[in-house]
Amino acid sequence: MKPVQLFCWHFMAYPYLDKDFDQKQYSGWVTVPNSLWDNHKALGLYQEYIDQLAYADELGFDGMVLNEHHQNIYGLMPSPNIIASALTQRTTRGKIVILGNLLPLHMNPMRVAEEYAMLDQMSNGRLVAGFAPGGGPETFNYDVPSANTREKFWEAADLIVRSWTEDGPFAHEGRYFPLRYVNLWPKPLQKPFPPVWIPGSRSPSTMVEVAKRGYCYFLSSRSHGGETHRAQQEFASVLEKHGDRYHPFRFGILMSTYVAETDQQAREECEEGVWYFLKNCLKGHLRREGRQLTYGPGVPYIPAAAWREYLKGYTPGRKLLGDVENWQELDASQSIIVGSPETVYRRIQNLIEKAKVGNLLIQFQLGNMPDHLARKSMKLFAEKVAPPLRHDSLQLFTREFPGANVEHEAAEALH
Amino acid sequence: MSGRTIEISGRKVWILESGNGAPLLYLHGFADVHSVKDSWLPFHEKLAQRAKVIAPAHPGCAQTDENKDIDVIEDVVFHYLEVFDALKLTQFNLVGSCVGGWIAAEIAARHPEKIRKLVLIGATGLFVEGALIGDVFMMAQPEYGSSYASLREMLFSGVNQPNALELFPDGKGDLEDEVRRYQMLRFGSRIGFKPPYFYNRPLRNRLHRISCPSLILWGEKDRMVPRVHGETYARLLPNARPLNIIDQAGHSVHIEQPEATARMVLDFLAE
Numbered sequence: 298m299k300p301v302q303l304f305c306w307h308f309m310a311y312p313y314l315d316k317d318f319d320q321k322q323y324s325g326w327v328t329v330p331n332s333l334w335d336n337h338k339a340l341g342l343y344q345e346y347i348d349q350l351a352y353a354d355e356l357g358f359d360g361m362v363l364n365e366h367h368q369n370i371y372g373l374m375p376s377p378n379i380i381a382s383a384l385t386q387r388t389t390r391g392k393i394v395i396l397g398n399l400l401p402l403h404m405n406p407m408r409v410a411e412e413y414a415m416l417d418q419m420s421n422g423r424l425v426a427g428f429a430p431g432g433g434p435e436t437f438n439y440d441v442p443s444a445n446t447r448e449k450f451w452e453a454a455d456l457i458v459r460s461w462t463e464d465g466p467f468a469h470e471g472r473y474f475p476l477r478y479v480n481l482w483p484k485p486l487q488k489p490f491p492p493v494w495i496p497g498s499r500s501p502s503t504m505v506e507v508a509k510r511g512y513c514y515f516l517s518s519r520s521h522g523g524e525t526h527r528a529q530q531e532f533a534s535v536l537e538k539h540g541d542r543y544h545p546f547r548f549g550i551l552m553s554t555y556v557a558e559t560d561q562q563a564r565e566e567c568e569e570g571v572w573y574f575l576k577n578c579l580k581g582h583l584r585r586e587g588r589q590l591t592y593g594p595g596v597p598y599i600p601a602a603a604w605r606e607y608l609k610g611y612t613p614g615r616k617l618l619g620d621v622e623n624w625q626e627l628d629a630s631q632s633i634i635v636g637s638p639e640t641v642y643r644r645i646q647n648l649i650e651k652a653k654v655g656n657l658l659i660q661f662q663l664g665n666m667p668d669h670l671a672r673k674s675m676k677l678f679a680e681k682v683a684p685p686l687r688h689d690s691l692q693l694f695t696r697e698f699p700g701a702n703v704e705h706e707a708a709e710a711l712h
Numbered sequence: 713m714s715g716r717t718i719e720i721s722g723r724k725v726w727i728l729e730s731g732n733g734a735p736l737l738y739l740h741g742f743a744d745v746h747s748v749k750d751s752w753l754p755f756h757e758k759l760a761q762r763a764k765v766i767a768p769a770h771p772g773c774a775q776t777d778e779n780k781d782i783d784v785i786e787d788v789v790f791h792y793l794e795v796f797d798a799l800k801l802t803q804f805n806l807v808g809s810c811v812g813g814w815i816a817a818e819i820a821a822r823h824p825e826k827i828r829k830l831v832l833i834g835a836t837g838l839f840v841e842g843a844l845i846g847d848v849f850m851m852a853q854p855e856y857g858s859s860y861a862s863l864r865e866m867l868f869s870g871v872n873q874p875n876a877l878e879l880f881p882d883g884k885g886d887l888e889d890e891v892r893r894y895q896m897l898r899f900g901s902r903i904g905f906k907p908p909y910f911y912n913r914p915l916r917n918r919l920h921r922i923s924c925p926s927l928i929l930w931g932e933k934d935r936m937v938p939r940v941h942g943e944t945y946a947r948l949l950p951n952a953r954p955l956n957i958i959d960q961a962g963h964s965v966h967i968e969q970p971e972a973t974a975r976m977v978l979d980f981l982a983e
Contacts, residue, residue: 440905441906442901442906444898444901445780445902589853595849595851595852595897597897601778601891608891612884613854
């Protein structure tokens with residue numbers, strides 16, 4: 298058994314928007330005018346963000362997390378593999394988790410297979426290979442037709458893993474990506490292949506496909522009420538139906554945190570970055586204001602029967618995370634956990650106990666949060682919050698999951 | 713009005729029918745029978761007074777089985793050729809609205825001998841430079857807490873007029889109607905989400921094959937398919953009447969002006 302794995306997730310927001318962005322601009326996604334980009338201000342921005350991730354590695358986090366988004370101010374990583382490439386040369390210990398490459402956006406999945414294999418080699422077997430189908434915004438800015446996205450996604454994911462594990466050349470006679478000569482150079486370092494993580498938002502079919510293949514399921518929700526616990530239970534029961542057993546490292550969640558010396562100080566220091574993140578970065582994604590691109594009938598990628606089920610629990614016009622109006626509401630969403638080391642430890646430990654989750658993917662830098670504050674929070678977390686979380690979670694997992702072979706899906710590097 | 717299911721290549725196709733007379737095959741659009749209601753709209757009832765109206769639901773819409781092999785408009789054309797075979801329809805009047813009009817034009821360009829007369833209402837299908845067809849998918853995403861205001865704006869002349877609000881209501885509407893609208897968007901996504909956006913570039917140069925008389929109807933305030941598309945159809949179809957603009961209507965002329973629209977269609981077919 299191992300303790301909870303703590304990862305540092307960086308989204309790489311564009312932090313130089315004017316204070317009146319929310320009043321003046323319709324969206325932070327897809328159509329947000331790129332005339333707002335300021336080369337003068339943005340000089341050195343990627344360096345600052347990469348340095349923060351390298352700092353996470355120094356502080357002893359279990360890994361760094363990157364992901365792919367396009368045409369938005371929320372995340373400046375249209376190609377996370379480029380950042381990952383830099384990290385292979387700047388870090389030595391932690392996993393490099395890419396969650397993930399958006400497979401339906403790539404005309405040829407072999408490009409992902411190749412780049413991931415390169416990254417696995419360049420990092421000495423530290424890659425965690427995430428595959429994601431892309432959400433509403435990416436559907437629009439890359440013109441991905443929705444109806445067959447899922448089928449395309451799984452064909453691409455399976456082809457990539459096959460290209461990593463089966464000797465080539467072979468022909469892939471697929472519906473969406475027929476390829477005559479599949480013959481990967483280089484191969485990934487980890488055997489049988491790098492760990493695969495798949496994000497989902499509680500869709501039963503995604504859980505089933507993940508379970509069938511023995512991958513790790515990552516809940517992409519940003520809020521953590523009862524749904525996180527329910528997602529864990531649903532995934533556990535899907536695993537059992539497939540003759541498998543749940544353990545905490547089959548599951549991961551995304552959360553944000555800010556740690557400072559006291560509760561009061563934490564709130565004061567992070568508040569500007571938090572509101573920038575909620576009101577600007579989430580506009581177009583998780584807000585009612587402007588156009589909400591992430592979910593809706595305009596991106597009809599789940600079958601009609603699944604949409605019917607979704608609608609039963611859906612209230613049109615309901616508040617989303619970015620619509621919270623005050624600190625109290627934000628606090629109740631359990632999305633961004635802010636406070637002293639004691640407070641943050643207590644609340645995260647509580648989440649781990651309820652959701653039995655072993656992979657915590659934690660965002661530290663929020664919105665326009667300055668570098669020195671993001672680093673201070675990461676350091677306090679690493680020194681004061683991580684040790685008790687590791688200690689308590691190890692006890693909890695050992696007690697509740699006796700005999701679980703947590704390493705069986707974690708590939709071993711050949712060296 | 714009666715509904716029935718036929719089977720083609722193992723897939724179910726749901727069809728509504730009523731009326732007597734020469735067969736009139738109707739292909740639906742986004743705001744239409746099958747995509748917003750499970751029954752006729754007043755427009756179709758008026759058509760059925762003087763024709764035998766046959767309206768199949770597109771693949772994945774209403775009770776028609778989804779067809780995962782549909783990637784491009786060509787696949788939809790072949791689906792309908794099979795439907796016509798199953799219905800033993802050899803020559804008939806073909807009427808299509810919105811994407812239904814596109815499908816109708818594609819069928820007619822391939823099999824002009826099957827079509828007695830062709831009617832296109834606010835039809836997509838053509839590439840006209842500088843006049844993109846509206847993005848119904850973006851407009852179907854919620855905006856400022858409203859589910860469908862943007863789609864109503866695009867599909868009707870007035871965003872809050874009663875017929876638009878009835879067919880695209882905000883708030884928690886009837887679950888089955890909600891699923892119906894979703895199914896139509898899902899079908900549309902297969903053929904029109906990515907470029908080409910609800911058009912097929914080669915269609916323009918194939919229209920000369922359609923020698924039957926054709927009628928092109930367009931809403932005065934169509935905000936989904938710019939009027940120049942109607943003008944282009946009217947210019948390139950060899951036997952087309954001059955473009956007919958219907959006043960006080962947006963894209964959904966058959967909903968906003970059902971009497972006038974049905975009368976124009978029926979008079980044209982009777983000529």
